[in-house]
Amino acid sequence: MSESGISSIGVIGIGVMGNGIAQVTAQSGFTTLVMDVNEELLKKGLDTIGRSLDRLVGAYEKSGGEKGITADAKEQAVARLSITTSLEGLLGCDLIIEAVSERLELKEEINRKLASLGYGKILVSNTSSISITRLGAAYGKPDRFMGMHFMNPVPMQQGVEIIRGLATSDATYATVVALCHDLGKIEIPAEDKAGFAINRMFVPFMNEAIRVVEEGIASVDDVDKCTYCLGHKMGPLMTADFVGLDTLLSICDVLEEEFGSFYKPSPLLRRLVESGQLGAKTGRGFYTWEKFKASGVNPDIARYRIK
Numbered sequence: 451m452s453e454s455g456i457s458s459i460g461v462i463g464i465g466v467m468g469n470g471i472a473q474v475t476a477q478s479g480f481t482t483l484v485m486d487v488n489e490e491l492l493k494k495g496l497d498t499i500g501r502s503l504d505r506l507v508g509a510y511e512k513s514g515g516e517k518g519i520t521a522d523a524k525e526q527a528v529a530r531l532s533i534t535t536s537l538e539g540l541l542g543c544d545l546i547i548e549a550v551s552e553r554l555e556l557k558e559e560i561n562r563k564l565a566s567l568g569y570g571k572i573l574v575s576n577t578s579s580i581s582i583t584r585l586g587a588a589y590g591k592p593d594r595f596m597g598m599h600f601m602n603p604v605p606m607q608q609g610v611e612i613i614r615g616l617a618t619s620d621a622t623y624a625t626v627v628a629l630c631h632d633l634g635k636i637e638i639p640a641e642d643k644a645g646f647a648i649n650r651m652f653v654p655f656m657n658e659a660i661r662v663v664e665e666g667i668a669s670v671d672d673v674d675k676c677t678y679c680l681g682h683k684m685g686p687l688m689t690a691d692f693v694g695l696d697t698l699l700s701i702c703d704v705l706e707e708e709f710g711s712f713y714k715p716s717p718l719l720r721r722l723v724e725s726g727q728l729g730a731k732t733g734r735g736f737y738t739w740e741k742f743k744a745s746g747v748n749p750d751i752a753r754y755r756i757k
Protein backbone atom coordinates (compact mmCIF):
# COMPACT_ATOMS: atom_id res chain seq x y z
CA MET A 451 0.00 0.00 0.00
CA SER A 452 1.31 3.41 -0.91
CA GLU A 453 1.87 6.06 1.80
CA SER A 454 -0.64 8.29 -0.02
CA GLY A 455 -3.31 5.59 -0.20
CA ILE A 456 -3.53 6.18 -3.94
CA SER A 457 -3.30 3.39 -6.50
CA SER A 458 -4.16 4.96 -9.86
CA ILE A 459 -2.96 8.23 -11.36
CA GLY A 460 -4.10 10.13 -14.43
CA VAL A 461 -1.61 12.35 -16.27
CA ILE A 462 -2.92 14.97 -18.70
CA GLY A 463 -0.39 15.92 -21.39
CA ILE A 464 2.46 13.71 -22.59
CA GLY A 465 4.94 16.43 -23.52
CA VAL A 466 8.37 17.08 -22.01
CA MET A 467 7.03 16.85 -18.45
CA GLY A 468 4.03 14.54 -18.81
CA ASN A 469 6.10 11.66 -20.17
CA GLY A 470 8.61 11.98 -17.32
CA ILE A 471 5.84 12.15 -14.72
CA ALA A 472 4.05 9.13 -16.22
CA GLN A 473 7.32 7.16 -16.27
CA VAL A 474 7.94 7.87 -12.60
CA THR A 475 4.38 7.10 -11.47
CA ALA A 476 4.39 3.82 -13.42
CA GLN A 477 7.86 2.89 -12.14
CA SER A 478 6.66 3.63 -8.58
CA GLY A 479 3.85 1.08 -8.82
CA PHE A 480 0.87 3.28 -9.79
CA THR A 481 -1.54 2.29 -12.51
CA THR A 482 -1.01 5.25 -14.84
CA LEU A 483 -3.39 6.50 -17.48
CA VAL A 484 -2.03 9.23 -19.75
CA MET A 485 -4.27 11.53 -21.77
CA ASP A 486 -3.34 13.83 -24.67
CA VAL A 487 -5.09 15.25 -27.70
CA ASN A 488 -4.27 12.48 -30.18
CA GLU A 489 -2.88 8.96 -30.39
CA GLU A 490 0.18 9.99 -32.39
CA LEU A 491 1.43 12.22 -29.56
CA LEU A 492 0.62 9.54 -27.02
CA LYS A 493 2.55 6.88 -28.94
CA LYS A 494 5.49 9.26 -29.35
CA GLY A 495 5.40 9.91 -25.59
CA LEU A 496 5.28 6.19 -24.81
CA ASP A 497 8.28 5.63 -27.09
CA THR A 498 10.18 8.32 -25.17
CA ILE A 499 9.31 6.58 -21.90
CA GLY A 500 10.41 3.23 -23.37
CA ARG A 501 13.80 4.64 -24.39
CA SER A 502 14.27 6.25 -20.97
CA LEU A 503 13.48 2.94 -19.23
CA ASP A 504 15.88 1.13 -21.60
CA ARG A 505 18.65 3.52 -20.54
CA LEU A 506 17.94 2.62 -16.91
CA VAL A 507 18.11 -1.10 -17.72
CA GLY A 508 21.42 -0.45 -19.51
CA ALA A 509 22.72 1.41 -16.44
CA TYR A 510 21.71 -1.54 -14.24
CA GLU A 511 23.62 -4.01 -16.39
CA LYS A 512 26.68 -1.77 -16.71
CA SER A 513 26.88 -1.03 -12.98
CA GLY A 514 26.34 -4.64 -11.87
CA GLY A 515 23.00 -3.71 -10.24
CA GLU A 516 24.14 -0.59 -8.38
CA LYS A 517 22.26 1.86 -10.59
CA GLY A 518 19.19 1.72 -12.84
CA ILE A 519 16.43 -0.88 -12.92
CA THR A 520 16.10 -4.52 -13.95
CA ALA A 521 14.55 -5.56 -17.28
CA ASP A 522 11.72 -7.07 -15.23
CA ALA A 523 11.05 -3.75 -13.45
CA LYS A 524 10.92 -2.08 -16.86
CA GLU A 525 8.33 -4.57 -18.12
CA GLN A 526 6.21 -4.02 -15.00
CA ALA A 527 6.34 -0.25 -15.42
CA VAL A 528 5.33 -0.53 -19.08
CA ALA A 529 2.45 -2.84 -18.15
CA ARG A 530 1.09 -0.21 -15.72
CA LEU A 531 0.87 2.43 -18.46
CA SER A 532 -2.11 3.02 -20.70
CA ILE A 533 -3.36 5.88 -22.86
CA THR A 534 -6.58 7.71 -23.67
CA THR A 535 -7.57 10.70 -25.77
CA SER A 536 -10.54 11.67 -23.59
CA LEU A 537 -10.78 13.31 -20.18
CA GLU A 538 -13.71 10.97 -19.47
CA GLY A 539 -11.18 8.14 -19.56
CA LEU A 540 -9.50 9.57 -16.45
CA LEU A 541 -12.55 9.75 -14.21
CA GLY A 542 -11.71 6.51 -12.39
CA CYS A 543 -8.25 7.73 -11.32
CA ASP A 544 -7.56 8.38 -7.62
CA LEU A 545 -5.59 11.54 -8.45
CA ILE A 546 -4.92 13.50 -11.64
CA ILE A 547 -1.75 15.39 -12.52
CA GLU A 548 -2.32 18.05 -15.19
CA ALA A 549 0.81 18.72 -17.29
CA VAL A 550 -0.50 20.50 -20.40
CA SER A 551 1.09 23.56 -22.04
CA GLU A 552 1.64 26.60 -19.80
CA ARG A 553 -1.52 28.48 -20.82
CA LEU A 554 -3.94 29.75 -18.20
CA GLU A 555 -7.10 29.42 -20.33
CA LEU A 556 -6.22 25.85 -21.36
CA LYS A 557 -5.61 24.75 -17.78
CA GLU A 558 -8.79 26.48 -16.55
CA GLU A 559 -10.81 24.83 -19.32
CA ILE A 560 -9.49 21.37 -18.42
CA ASN A 561 -10.26 21.92 -14.72
CA ARG A 562 -13.81 23.08 -15.49
CA LYS A 563 -14.36 20.16 -17.85
CA LEU A 564 -13.13 17.59 -15.31
CA ALA A 565 -15.48 19.08 -12.70
CA SER A 566 -18.42 19.10 -15.13
CA LEU A 567 -17.77 15.43 -15.94
CA GLY A 568 -18.13 14.68 -12.22
CA TYR A 569 -14.48 14.21 -11.24
CA GLY A 570 -14.16 15.14 -7.57
CA LYS A 571 -10.89 13.71 -6.29
CA ILE A 572 -7.52 15.43 -5.94
CA LEU A 573 -6.35 17.34 -9.01
CA VAL A 574 -2.84 18.83 -9.09
CA SER A 575 -1.22 21.07 -11.66
CA ASN A 576 2.40 20.92 -12.78
CA THR A 577 2.21 24.60 -13.74
CA SER A 578 5.52 26.46 -13.54
CA SER A 579 4.07 29.85 -12.69
CA ILE A 580 0.29 30.21 -12.83
CA SER A 581 -1.77 31.00 -9.71
CA ILE A 582 -2.79 27.76 -8.01
CA THR A 583 -5.66 29.60 -6.31
CA ARG A 584 -7.02 30.69 -9.69
CA LEU A 585 -6.73 27.19 -11.20
CA GLY A 586 -8.38 25.74 -8.06
CA ALA A 587 -11.30 28.14 -8.52
CA ALA A 588 -11.76 26.84 -12.09
CA TYR A 589 -11.91 23.28 -10.71
CA GLY A 590 -14.65 24.44 -8.31
CA LYS A 591 -13.28 22.24 -5.51
CA PRO A 592 -10.32 24.38 -4.40
CA ASP A 593 -9.86 22.29 -1.25
CA ARG A 594 -8.91 19.33 -3.47
CA PHE A 595 -6.55 21.25 -5.72
CA MET A 596 -2.87 22.23 -5.42
CA GLY A 597 0.39 22.65 -7.31
CA MET A 598 2.86 19.81 -7.73
CA HIS A 599 5.76 21.25 -9.71
CA PHE A 600 8.08 18.49 -10.89
CA MET A 601 11.55 19.36 -12.15
CA ASN A 602 12.89 18.46 -15.57
CA PRO A 603 13.95 15.70 -16.31
CA VAL A 604 11.45 14.15 -13.90
CA PRO A 605 13.07 10.68 -13.65
CA MET A 606 16.39 12.28 -12.61
CA GLN A 607 15.39 15.26 -10.46
CA GLN A 608 14.30 14.59 -6.90
CA GLY A 609 12.79 17.93 -5.92
CA VAL A 610 9.07 18.68 -6.35
CA GLU A 611 7.72 22.09 -5.35
CA ILE A 612 4.38 21.70 -3.61
CA ILE A 613 2.12 24.73 -3.59
CA ARG A 614 -1.12 25.22 -1.69
CA GLY A 615 -3.79 27.49 -3.08
CA LEU A 616 -5.63 29.71 -0.58
CA ALA A 617 -8.28 27.04 0.01
CA THR A 618 -6.27 23.79 -0.34
CA SER A 619 -7.25 21.50 2.55
CA ASP A 620 -4.81 19.93 5.01
CA ALA A 621 -5.96 16.50 3.83
CA THR A 622 -5.07 17.27 0.19
CA TYR A 623 -1.71 18.69 1.23
CA ALA A 624 -0.91 15.60 3.34
CA THR A 625 -1.85 13.26 0.47
CA VAL A 626 0.38 15.14 -1.98
CA VAL A 627 3.32 15.12 0.45
CA ALA A 628 2.83 11.36 0.85
CA LEU A 629 2.66 10.97 -2.93
CA CYS A 630 6.02 12.74 -3.25
CA HIS A 631 7.46 10.09 -0.91
CA ASP A 632 5.78 7.28 -2.86
CA LEU A 633 7.50 8.60 -6.00
CA GLY A 634 10.89 8.83 -4.28
CA LYS A 635 10.77 12.61 -4.45
CA ILE A 636 11.55 15.33 -1.92
CA GLU A 637 8.83 17.91 -1.35
CA ILE A 638 9.79 21.59 -1.38
CA PRO A 639 6.95 23.75 -0.05
CA ALA A 640 6.52 27.09 -1.81
CA GLU A 641 3.90 29.84 -1.63
CA ASP A 642 1.39 30.61 -4.35
CA LYS A 643 3.11 33.58 -5.96
CA ALA A 644 3.93 33.68 -9.68
CA GLY A 645 6.81 31.31 -10.47
CA PHE A 646 6.78 29.97 -6.87
CA ALA A 647 10.40 29.63 -5.66
CA ILE A 648 12.47 28.01 -8.41
CA ASN A 649 11.17 29.89 -11.44
CA ARG A 650 11.08 33.22 -9.58
CA MET A 651 14.87 32.81 -9.33
CA PHE A 652 15.83 30.82 -12.40
CA VAL A 653 13.62 32.25 -15.15
CA PRO A 654 15.11 35.78 -14.83
CA PHE A 655 18.55 34.12 -15.05
CA MET A 656 17.68 32.41 -18.35
CA ASN A 657 15.97 35.55 -19.65
CA GLU A 658 19.03 37.67 -18.81
CA ALA A 659 21.32 35.11 -20.50
CA ILE A 660 19.24 35.61 -23.67
CA ARG A 661 19.66 39.39 -23.36
CA VAL A 662 23.44 38.95 -23.08
CA VAL A 663 23.39 37.16 -26.46
CA GLU A 664 20.87 39.60 -27.93
CA GLU A 665 23.05 42.58 -27.00
CA GLY A 666 26.15 40.92 -28.52
CA ILE A 667 27.91 40.76 -25.16
CA ALA A 668 28.83 37.09 -25.54
CA SER A 669 28.02 34.20 -27.87
CA VAL A 670 25.59 31.38 -27.08
CA ASP A 671 28.29 28.84 -26.20
CA ASP A 672 30.32 31.38 -24.22
CA VAL A 673 27.27 32.37 -22.14
CA ASP A 674 26.78 28.73 -21.23
CA LYS A 675 30.53 28.23 -20.65
CA CYS A 676 30.60 31.17 -18.18
CA THR A 677 28.14 29.43 -15.91
CA TYR A 678 30.17 26.21 -15.69
CA CYS A 679 32.55 28.35 -13.63
CA LEU A 680 29.68 28.76 -11.16
CA GLY A 681 29.51 24.99 -10.84
CA HIS A 682 26.39 24.66 -13.01
CA LYS A 683 26.21 21.41 -14.95
CA MET A 684 24.24 22.99 -17.77
CA GLY A 685 24.25 26.59 -18.97
CA PRO A 686 21.10 28.77 -18.97
CA LEU A 687 20.63 28.74 -22.77
CA MET A 688 20.89 24.98 -23.08
CA THR A 689 18.54 24.69 -20.11
CA ALA A 690 16.13 27.10 -21.82
CA ASP A 691 16.15 24.84 -24.89
CA PHE A 692 15.40 21.84 -22.67
CA VAL A 693 12.59 23.62 -20.84
CA GLY A 694 10.97 24.70 -24.12
CA LEU A 695 11.12 28.33 -25.25
CA ASP A 696 7.31 28.60 -25.46
CA THR A 697 7.07 27.46 -21.83
CA LEU A 698 9.82 29.89 -20.81
CA LEU A 699 8.07 32.78 -22.58
CA SER A 700 4.75 31.96 -20.90
CA ILE A 701 6.43 31.90 -17.48
CA CYS A 702 8.10 35.28 -18.16
CA ASP A 703 4.71 36.73 -19.11
CA VAL A 704 3.10 35.45 -15.88
CA LEU A 705 6.00 36.80 -13.78
CA GLU A 706 5.87 40.18 -15.54
CA GLU A 707 2.13 40.44 -15.00
CA GLU A 708 2.48 39.83 -11.26
CA PHE A 709 5.79 41.54 -10.46
CA GLY A 710 6.47 44.09 -13.22
CA SER A 711 8.92 44.91 -15.98
CA PHE A 712 12.03 43.33 -14.41
CA TYR A 713 10.61 39.99 -15.64
CA LYS A 714 9.73 41.18 -19.17
CA PRO A 715 10.75 38.49 -21.70
CA SER A 716 13.57 39.44 -24.04
CA PRO A 717 12.46 40.22 -27.63
CA LEU A 718 14.79 37.49 -28.96
CA LEU A 719 12.97 34.88 -26.87
CA ARG A 720 9.65 36.06 -28.29
CA ARG A 721 11.02 36.03 -31.87
CA LEU A 722 12.25 32.45 -31.51
CA VAL A 723 8.83 31.34 -30.27
CA GLU A 724 7.11 33.26 -33.09
CA SER A 725 9.33 31.39 -35.57
CA GLY A 726 8.36 28.02 -34.09
CA GLN A 727 11.90 27.34 -32.83
CA LEU A 728 11.02 26.09 -29.35
CA GLY A 729 14.24 24.33 -28.32
CA ALA A 730 15.07 20.64 -28.06
CA LYS A 731 11.48 19.50 -28.65
CA THR A 732 11.37 21.12 -32.15
CA GLY A 733 15.04 20.49 -33.02
CA ARG A 734 16.01 24.19 -32.94
CA GLY A 735 16.32 26.86 -30.28
CA PHE A 736 19.57 28.45 -29.16
CA TYR A 737 21.14 25.22 -30.33
CA THR A 738 20.28 22.77 -33.09
CA TRP A 739 19.16 19.41 -31.70
CA GLU A 740 19.17 15.82 -32.92
CA LYS A 741 17.22 13.37 -30.74
CA PHE A 742 17.49 15.73 -27.76
CA LYS A 743 21.28 16.08 -28.17
CA ALA A 744 22.68 19.51 -29.05
CA SER A 745 24.60 19.41 -32.35
CA GLY A 746 25.70 23.07 -32.61
CA VAL A 747 24.61 26.69 -32.18
CA ASN A 748 21.51 27.63 -34.18
CA PRO A 749 22.87 29.57 -37.21
CA ASP A 750 19.97 32.04 -36.89
CA ILE A 751 21.35 33.01 -33.47
CA ALA A 752 25.07 32.70 -34.27
CA ARG A 753 25.00 36.07 -36.09
CA TYR A 754 24.57 37.78 -32.71
CA ARG A 755 28.19 36.82 -31.99
CA ILE A 756 30.68 39.57 -31.37
CA LYS A 757 32.95 39.74 -34.42
Ligand SMILES: NC(=O)c1ccc[n+]([C@@H]2O[C@H](COP(=O)([O-])OP(=O)(O)OC[C@H]3O[C@@H](n4cnc5c(N)ncnc54)[C@H](O)[C@@H]3O)[C@@H](O)[C@H]2O)c1
Nearest residue numbers: 463464465466467468486487549550551552577578602693
Ligand atom coordinates in the same frame (compact mmCIF):
# COMPACT_ATOMS: atom_id res chain seq x y z
N1 LIG B 1 9.50 22.02 -19.59
C1 LIG B 1 9.91 22.14 -18.34
O1 LIG B 1 11.13 22.14 -18.06
C2 LIG B 1 8.92 22.24 -17.23
C3 LIG B 1 9.35 22.04 -15.91
C4 LIG B 1 8.41 22.06 -14.87
C5 LIG B 1 7.07 22.31 -15.16
N2 LIG B 1 6.68 22.50 -16.46
C6 LIG B 1 5.25 22.74 -16.71
O2 LIG B 1 4.66 21.51 -17.15
C7 LIG B 1 3.57 21.77 -18.02
C8 LIG B 1 3.80 21.06 -19.33
O3 LIG B 1 4.99 21.56 -19.90
P1 LIG B 1 5.80 20.74 -21.00
O4 LIG B 1 7.17 21.31 -21.02
O5 LIG B 1 5.62 19.28 -20.79
O6 LIG B 1 5.03 21.20 -22.33
P2 LIG B 1 5.02 20.48 -23.75
O7 LIG B 1 4.73 21.55 -24.74
O8 LIG B 1 6.22 19.64 -23.95
O9 LIG B 1 3.78 19.48 -23.64
C9 LIG B 1 2.47 19.91 -23.41
C10 LIG B 1 1.54 18.77 -23.78
O10 LIG B 1 0.20 19.18 -23.47
C11 LIG B 1 -0.62 18.63 -24.47
N3 LIG B 1 -1.92 19.29 -24.51
C12 LIG B 1 -2.22 20.52 -25.00
N4 LIG B 1 -3.56 20.73 -24.91
C13 LIG B 1 -4.08 19.62 -24.35
C14 LIG B 1 -5.40 19.24 -24.00
N5 LIG B 1 -6.45 20.03 -24.23
N6 LIG B 1 -5.59 18.01 -23.45
C15 LIG B 1 -4.55 17.19 -23.24
N7 LIG B 1 -3.27 17.50 -23.54
C16 LIG B 1 -3.06 18.71 -24.10
C17 LIG B 1 0.18 18.83 -25.74
O11 LIG B 1 -0.33 18.03 -26.81
C18 LIG B 1 1.56 18.42 -25.28
O12 LIG B 1 1.81 17.03 -25.43
C19 LIG B 1 3.49 23.30 -18.15
O13 LIG B 1 2.57 23.79 -17.24
C20 LIG B 1 4.92 23.74 -17.81
O14 LIG B 1 4.97 25.06 -17.33
C21 LIG B 1 7.57 22.47 -17.50
